Amino acid sequence: MARWRTDEPEGAVTDERLWLARREFLRLGAAGALGLALPRPSAADDGPTGAVLPVTRRVDLAGGERPTPWGAITTYNNFYELGTDKEDPARNAGGLRPRPWTLTVDGEVHRPLTLDVDELIRRFGLEERIYRMRCVEAWSMVIPWVGFPLAALVRLAEPTSRARFVAFRTLLDPGQLPGQRRAVLDWPYVEGLRIDEAVHPLALLAVGLYGRVLPGQDGAPIRLVVPWKYGFKGAKSIVRVSFVERQPPTSWSRLAPSEYGFYGNVNPAVDHPRWSQARERRIGEFFRRPTLPFNGYGEVAPLYAGLDPRSLY
Ligand SMILES: Nc1nc2c(c(=O)[nH]1)N[C@H]1C(S)=C(S)[C@@H](COP(=O)(O)O)O[C@H]1N2
Ligand SMILES: [Mo]
Secondary structure, eight states: OOOOOOOSOTTGGGOHHHHHHHHHHHHHHHHSGGGGGSOOOSSOOOOOOSOBOOEEEEEEOSTTOOOOOHHHHTTSOOOGGGOSSTTHHHHHGGGOOOSSOEEEEEESBSSOEEEEHHHHHHHHOEEEEEEEEEOTTSEEEEEEEEEEEHHHHHHHHOBOTTOOEEEEEEOOOTTTOGGGGSOSSOSSOEEEEEHHHHTSTTOEEEEEETTEEOOGGGTTTOEEEOTTBOGGGSOOSEEEEEEESSOOOOHHHHHOTTTOOSSOBOOTTSOBTTBOOSEEEETTOSSOEEOOGGGGOGGGGGGGTTSOGGGOO
16 A cells, blocks of 8 residues: 655755666666566667756655666657657657646636646645556556646636536647647547546646656656556646536547546456456566556545446546
């Protein structure tokens, strides 16, 4: 069971030497025979790059497990607007312009907002959250995100009593996201949460990775992270957050309702129609490991009390 742990000294996460030391450690790990199971980055993994973010505390919610190397997190991606192969997003992210970037919050709120992402960062501050990430395709990673709780944005917007769901919309711009020229999904990518899920302290808006600004392929400049749900819930490159009365139609559940539900909670007992969800492959590991209910974040179970667990996928 995940537990909050905040005993890391302030500022330690931004200490360059700490990252360098860890980088060496990761490189040794990947050099062994099991390194063959790693997705091969197109270039050598030189470790984190990009602007350093001001992180004030670190929360390890992956049980002390070593984070997946930067090179794998940034070259093995799902971001269909940048191509459907795992290596495509890293190759095609060059046209995405993540700054300046404004986020609009609208719908059933007392305070509709349009704010620059960097203004949001200044307002809320940043923390590092190390989470497990489980894709519906049965692979997983351990990712040191940088961000702020989604609950902070919800509080700022002051939802009305009618707001029951929150919808997240990705940028629609085929110039920056060339994959939108093909109708793979019904663009823009839309995901959604129930409002009580959205204010759960684990739900995160991520703006960084390994202490650095988020690379385009990982959803720059701001993306959703909901660690107890399959990765597809985590919409990338978000431009709009809308509070609504009714459950929003979400991209994957519209495309294949029998394969992807609205909830998308990680559940080893409910198989995808085309493969088992009982086990998963942690990127970098050879043997599959058992999938954990709610991806190991069982503290969210009360959110779903009284609902049929088989309907939660
Ligand atoms: N806009 C958008 N968001 C998206 C996707 C996508 O194709 N487009 N893929 C989702 C899926 S299936 C997963 S597993 C995660 C992958 O995040 P990562 O590439 O940063 O690991 O992003 C999710 N967010
Ligand atoms: Mo996924």
